[in-house]
Amino acid sequence: MFYFILRRILQIIPVIIGVTLILFTLMYIIPEDPAKLILEKGATPEALQNLRVKMGIDKPVYVQYWRYIKQLAKGDLGTSYRYRRSVNSILADHYPNSIKLALAAIIIEVIIGIFAGIVSAVKKFSFWDILVTISTTIAVCVPVYWLGMMLQVAFGLKLGWLPMSGMGDGSLRYYILPAITLASVSTAFVARMTRSTMLEVLSNDYITTAYAKGLSNNMVIGKHALKNALIPVVTLIGVDLGSLMGGAILTETVFNWPGVGRTIYLAILQRDAPVVIGGTIILVIIFVAMNLIVDIVYALLDPRIRYEKKEIQI
Amino acid sequence: MTETENNKILEVKNLSTYFYTDDGVVKAVDDVSFDLKKGETLGIVGETGCGKSVTALSILRLIPQPLGRIVAGEIIFEGRDLLKLGQKDLQNLRGNKISMIFQDPMTSLNPVYTVGNQVMESLIVHRKLKKDEARREGLKLLEMVGIPEFKRRFNNYPHEFSGGMRQRVMIAMAIANSPSILIADEPTTALDVTVQAQILELMDELKYKTNSSIIIITHDLGVVAKYANRVMVMYAGKPVEFSSVDNIFYKPAHPYTIGLMKSVTRLDEEKRGKLKPIEGLPPSLIDLPKFCIFRARCKYACDECKGEYPPLKEIEKDHFVSCYRGKEFMEGIIERFDN
Incomplete structure (x- = not known):
């Protein structure tokens, strides 16, 4: 297991080189001069040139890239053009907010999604199954930003039960609407996937064995079926957690959530290359780390894919 | 009791x-x-x-x-x-x-x-x-x-x-x-x-x-x-013969049981030649006939077999068979292992 994890961590390095290369090229192609962005409109050409030299962007792109990689190796993500602050500190301000929101969404996803999936599989073709099928279809079809706005109008504006936007004092009330919005599509997917894997698992011979042993319905479903059914669902949730942590651009924008999705979105609009690249790198690392965690959980759930043990069959 | x-x-x-x-x-x-x-x-x-x-x-x-x-x-x-x-x-x-x-x-x-x-x-x-x-x-x-x-x-x-x-x-x-x-x-x-x-x-x-x-x-x-100790032979969802293991092997009374015996490989009888499969296929369980379910594959079927399904009948002590000619088979009046 140790070597497996080590190998996976080392695999992050080529991924990061690839990602930075692509981002660097993209940001370089955009015909915008960072020096002009930073200085006022009336800046003299000398001043601009001086700034370019100071920032190192007068050099060819591969030199710039090499310098960036060297910096990155030290954990330095550079300085924002727009805010003239280090990217590290900007991201440090915003990442925790995104992670908190993502965790809130995942909790909704896991609890509601898995529960709905089990109910609709066990009570196949019943009223509850049909209800789950219809509501998951709607959840998948509805655009996230529209759902967000509708929730804002309904619970924020009309009913006044919950705050409409922002993080306020960071209390739970502020999380509810954006977390529901963020979780909606994934919850539907989790419910659907749980339903189908559960149905598949329930038709297995070992389920008949479990019943033949005299176990109660709850034991058979809760112990014997669920653990098997959850194996693919865990993958879905893990990958989703990775993408939720940085991919919540729509939700964070609609709810004016001070997270990293919104920060990257604004940075793109402002051509703030260091923030975009730095934010994306962190995102990639989180994503890869989540995948690693998924694989480890996978191995815990399914003994057949544990990595180190090799037993001889007798 | x-x-x-x-x-x-x-x-x-x-x-x-x-x-x-x-x-x-x-x-x-x-x-x-x-x-x-x-x-x-x-x-x-x-x-x-x-x-x-x-x-x-x-x-x-x-x-x-x-x-x-x-x-x-x-x-x-x-x-x-x-x-x-x-x-x-x-x-x-x-x-x-x-x-x-x-x-x-x-x-x-x-x-x-x-x-x-x-x-x-x-x-x-x-x-x-x-x-x-x-x-x-x-x-x-x-x-x-x-x-x-x-x-x-x-x-x-x-x-x-x-x-x-x-x-x-x-x-x-x-x-x-x-x-x-x-x-x-x-x-x-x-x-x-x-x-x-x-x-x-x-x-x-x-x-x-x-x-x-x-x-x-x-x-x-x-x-x-x-x-x-005892055997129940089933065919198309019904028991066709039920008796002690000796009876089933030495005195089978149902043509299906006899067919099963003939289709088994045995080492103790040299001159049996080829294995004899039972001709035909079992009936569809969706649409079972009213008469004997084995009739279509049975070469000993008689007029009586066109009638109702033969109930499981005790032809000797603890030997039950659902065939009108069961007794004949058991007593060897119909040659059991003929070709």
């Missing part, structure tokens, strides 16, 4: 289990009656799809829902009709008084729990043992069914076991609570020939140790000949 009746541990009366499919009603088991005596091994034989497994699953009411349904009959065990038991009583019975071993040991164990965990489960559920007691008992069981290095193997997962070893684990689970009846649904079909013998020997040995009765379902006549 006579003494022989007292001896009956299980009595199945007129059991019918149907499957309601899109294509129609499949009469998988139709009007099956038999009984099981204390300490005996009853063999149920027949070809694939003749309803033997469904009969076995019906006893523990493990018919896959909602397609399958037990539509009629009684299954009397310890004075109670199992078909009328509530869910709770049924759970108390399963794996406790009556337990079951399945055909494919590769898929019958849950892949994500250790075998120890799965063996302990039956003990904890029925005997309400504490975890460490259950562990001790579980280890004893694994030792009893002959698993080498059982202490270490206790914490292994099913995929770390071979097929034969897994079937031993299944047997350990099944005998955990010393059941009165052990139902084995083709317990050796998925195993290698050498392992088959070991498993059957083990089951036979444990039967004497635990003083239980066995219903063994198989299509292997060799297994039946060696281990069964």
